Amino acid sequence: MNEQVLSKRLQRVGANVPKDAHLADIGSDHAYLPTYLMLKGKIKFAVAGEVVQGPYESALKQVAKNQLSNKIIVRLANGLAAIQPEDQISAITIAGMGGSLIRQILTEGLANGQLRKEEKLILQPNVGEMTLRQWLVLEGYEISHEEILEENQKIYEIIVAKPNQPKVYTEQELFFGPCLLKERNEIFLKKWGRELKNKKRVLDQLLKAQKTPNEKINEVKKQLQWIEEVLT
Structure with a gap:
């Protein structure tokens, strides 16, 4: 460059x-x-x-x-x-x-x-x-x-x-990007396919850890649900 x-x-x-x-x-x-x-x-x-x-x-x-x-x-x-x-x-x-x-x-x-x-x-x-x-x-x-x-x-x-x-x-628009969420192109879906795996790993670690605040667990669960909805 x-x-x-x-x-x-x-x-x-x-x-x-x-x-x-x-x-x-x-x-x-x-x-x-x-x-x-x-x-x-x-x-x-x-x-x-x-x-x-x-x-x-x-x-x-x-x-x-x-x-x-x-x-x-x-x-x-x-x-x-x-x-x-x-x-x-x-x-x-x-x-x-x-x-x-x-x-x-x-x-x-x-x-x-x-x-x-x-x-x-x-x-x-x-x-x-x-x-x-x-x-x-x-x-x-x-x-x-x-x-x-x-x-x-x-x-x-x-x-x-x-x-x-x-x-x-909306919260989802700020999470995914309002314009990107509307378009949902191939690269967008690729990114969130990767993120789905990452979030599942994070949730698994949080659930195994002691004294993880419920708010944190619920936040990751909510984002996981959003990602799954976008990818289906």
């Missing part, structure tokens, strides 16, 4: 970035995504945020190599602290992290005024999708689009959220 050829996962994240956006790519990994989108003429401006010195320096080199230093600003910062008011960010991408970490980044960004709740969010959690969807709903976002894809035998989900479009979702 490089700035010319993205992974399938990042290609799909980039496909959901609006045309002519001012993009903040958080945890930018060599600034591949903003560089690719800028070279394709899709975005007008970008911030590539990195919290670790090594990846930050790699991103700087990547941007300079492509002569884009006047259009892509690389900043060493924690989460949305990479964003400054003059950037006029209209879209934020956060990819390749756990859902809980993405949620934490968004929460801190909101508390510190870096997230204005006017930006389109394009999020790709590796795990913990439900907790991320719960946060989006609590903060008044609509989950406008979702994708599920498989690459190198791993299954990834992409969640796209519109600000200030509050919508009510």
